[in-house]
Amino acid sequence: MEKxxxxxxxRDPIHGYVHIEDKVIWDLLNTKEFQRxxxxxxxxxxxMVFPSGEHSRMMHSLGVYEVARRMINEVDxxxxxxxxxxxxILMVAALLHDVGHAPFSHSFESIMNCRHEAYTIQxxxxxxxxxxxxxxxxxxxxxxxxxVIDHTHPNTILSxxxxxxxDADRLDYLLRDSYFTGVSYGQIDLDRILRTMRVKDNxxxxxxxxxxxxxxxxxxxxxxxxxxYYHPNSRSYDALLKSIFxxxxxxxxxxxxxxxxxxxxxELLEKGSLSNxxxxxxxxxxxxxxxxxxxxxxxxxxxxxxxxxxxxxxFEFMSADREEYLKQKxxxxxxxxxxxxxxxxxxxxxxxxxxxxxxxxIYVLLDNGVIEELSEVSEVVKSLSTINEQDERVFYPxxxxx
Numbered sequence: 440m441e442k443x444x445x446x447x448x449x450r451d452p453i454h455g456y457v458h459i460e461d462k463v464i465w466d467l468l469n470t471k472e473f474q475r476x477x478x479x480x481x482x483x484x485x486x487m488v489f490p491s492g493e494h495s496r497m498m499h500s501l502g503v504y505e506v507a508r509r510m511i512n513e514v515d516x517x518x519x520x521x522x523x524x525x526x527x528i529l530m531v532a533a534l535l536h537d538v539g540h541a542p543f544s545h546s547f548e549s550i551m552n553c554r555h556e557a558y559t560i561q562x563x564x565x566x567x568x569x570x571x572x573x574x575x576x577x578x579x580x581x582x583x584x585x586x587v588i589d590h591t592h593p594n595t596i597l598s599x600x601x602x603x604x605x606d607a608d609r610l611d612y613l614l615r616d617s618y619f620t621g622v623s624y625g626q627i628d629l630d631r632i633l634r635t636m637r638v639k640d641n642x643x644x645x646x647x648x649x650x651x652x653x654x655x656x657x658x659x660x661x662x663x664x665x666x667x668y669y670h671p672n673s674r675s676y677d678a679l680l681k682s683i684f685x686x687x688x689x690x691x692x693x694x695x696x697x698x699x700x701x702x703x704x705x706e707l708l709e710k711g712s713l714s715n716x717x718x719x720x721x722x723x724x725x726x727x728x729x730x731x732x733x734x735x736x737x738x739x740x741x742x743x744x745x746x747x748x749x750x751x752x753x754f755e756f757m758s759a760d761r762e763e764y765l766k767q768k769x770x771x772x773x774x775x776x777x778x779x780x781x782x783x784x785x786x787x788x789x790x791x792x793x794x795x796x797x798x799x800x801i802y803v804l805l806d807n808g809v810i811e812e813l814s815e816v817s818e819v820v821k822s823l824s825t826i827n828e829q830d831e832r833v834f835y836p837x838x839x840x841x
Contacts, residue, residue: 440461440462440463440523440526440527441461441462441463442460442461442462443459443460443461443462443465446458446459446460447459447460447465449501451498451501451502451505452618453502453611453614453615453618454502454505454506457501457502457504457505458505458508461527461530463527463531463572463573463576464504464530464531464534466572467531467534467535467569467572467573468501468534470567470568470569470572471568471719472538472562472567472568472569472715472719473497473500473534473535473538473569474497475538475719475722476495476496476497476500476537476538476540477495477497478495478722478723478724479495479496479497479540479541479542479722479723480492480493480494480495480496480542480543480544480723481494481495481496481498481499481544481612481615481616481619482494482544482616482619482620482668483542483543483544483547484543484544484673484674484676484677484680485544485616485620485667485668485670485673487672487673487675487676487751487753488667488670488672488673489619489620489621489622489667491619491620491621492616492619492620493619494615494616494619496537496540498615499537499611499612499615500533500534500535500536500537500538501534502611502612502614502615503533503534503536503537503601503607503608503611503612504530504533504534504607505611506533506607506610506611506629507529507530507532507533507600507601507607508530508533509633510529510600510607510633510636511526511529511530513633513634514633514636514637514638516636516637516638516639517596517600517636517638517643520596520638521594521596521597525594525597528580528583528584528587528592528597529587529597529600529601531573531580531584532584532587532588532597532601533600533601533607533608535559535562535563535569535584535588536559536588536601536602536608537555537559538559538562538563538569539555539556539557539558539559539560539561539562539718540555540558540559541555541558541713541718541721542721542722542723542725542726543677543680543723543726547680551707551711551712551713552711552712553712556588556589558713558718559585559588560585560588560589561715562715562718563581563584563585563588564581564582564585565581565715566715567715569581587601588601588602590602590798595641595798596638596641596642596643598798599642599643599798599799600643603643603798603799603800603801604790604791604799604800604801605632605643605645605653605656605801609660610627610629610632610656613625613627613656613659613660613663614626614627614629616663616667616668617659617663617667620667622663622666622667624659624662624663624666624667625659625660625662625663625667626659627652627655627656627659628652628655628656631649631652632645632649632652632653632656634649635648635649635652637804639804639808639810640810642798642802642810643802644802644803644804644810645801645802645803645804646803646804647803647804647805647806647816650803650813650816650817653801653803653813653817653820654817654819654820657789657790657820657823658789658823660789661787661789661823664787665787665828669785669787669830671756671832672753674756674783674785674832674834675753675754675755675756675834676748676751676753677783678754678781678783678834679744679747679748679753679754680748681781682744682778682779682781683730683733683741683744683745683748685777685778686738686740686741686744686778687701687704687708687733687741688708690738690741691708700732700736701729701732701733703720703721703725703726703728703729704729727749730745730748730749731745731749733745734746734749740775740778744778747836754779754781754834754835754836754837755834755835755836755837755840756832756833756834756835757832757833757835758831758832758833759782759784759831759832759833761833762780762782762833765780765833765835765839766780768835768839768840769835769836769839771839772838772839774836774839779835779836779839780833780834780835781833781834781835782831782832782833782834783831783832783833783834784829784830784831785829785830785831786827786828786829786830787828788824788826788827788828789820789823789824789826790813790814790820790823790824791824792812792813792814792815792824800812800813801813803816803817
């Protein structure tokens with residue numbers, strides 16, 4: 440890899456510094472698609488509960504890159520196992536893994552009917568400035584980086600380090616989201632995990648001596664989901680987002696010219712998907728501006744939903760078995776249940792052993808050199824893997840109860 444004439448560092452509250460010495464990383468950082476991540480918040484609707492969680496997808500992406508860089512530089516097994524090209528691909532994939540994220544985190548994915556990983560791959564393969572940077576090095580490089588994101592790269596270690604149950608992505612977002620929301624649930628011992636990480640039989644493993652650290656990591660992730668990511672008020676905001684876009688789509692079916700009033704959603708409404716260029720133009724600020732326009736809409740439903748989003752007039756919630764009751768109450772108040780009664784289902788299993796082809800699992804290297812899946816070694820994790828906590832609620836406007 441071509442090196443920069445002078446090593447760059449970026450200050451970061453989680454890792455101290457993010458270190459950049461490879462030209463390809465610096466060039467990718469300065470592409471318009473990556474810079475767009477400055478304008479997409481990491482936590483989306485969770486910001487409605489934790490106002491200090493203002494950090495961006497760009498900050499997180501840099502953090503994931505830094506964790507991957509440390510894996511290469513501090514874990515001898517990884518450094519000795521990967522070729523120089525694979526090391527470059529790993530760091531590039533870490534940096535770009537979220538470049539396809541739409542505004543408002545994962546809640547927008549239901550609107551686009553497409554997961555952000557698909558858009559990430561679409562951007563990496565081009566046309567895009569990112570694809571241009573990678574192709575300038577090697578015409579095969581965009582496809583190789585994309586194969587790490589979609590788990591088809593022949594060296595499965597790369598995907599394990601970027602997307603598994605113990606990866607650079609989770610190691611950064613737990614620490615980062617915990618720090619910026621002001622909660623303590625996500626605190627994990629990153630240094631200890633890296634110190635005990637090894638590669639054996641083409642699998643990323645951790646030494647048995649770090650089993651308590653990994654148990655803490657799994658518990659941290661479990662608590663962060665229920666206490667932060669799945670907070671009822673965050674889900675209420677997501678319900679409003681789903682309703683406003685459902686209403687926008689319904690209005691478009693009645694009158695196609697509505698796209699003139701909201702050009703940022705033209706391609707999404709007309710084609711059901713976004714080009715790289717249109718996704719680049721769509722960020723949190725663009726969406727918030729569109730809600731300001733919708734607030735002045737002549738359509739009372741669209742206007743009301745936009746007001747609720749802008750003013751944080753969130754829906755209340757009840758258990759899912761009250762859905763029909765709430766629909767009836769909405770109708771009595773003259774509110775269309777299609778937009779004002781929204782069911783939401785969430786579940787969280789702390790740890791899933793033996794999923795897929797097994798590369799997603801966490802493996803422990805015993806003192807005798809044998810590899811065991813984590814839940815076979817840890818009684819704590821074995822117990823956690825039996826938990827399948829589910830929560831189904833119905834969200835509705837509080838005024839219907841008056």
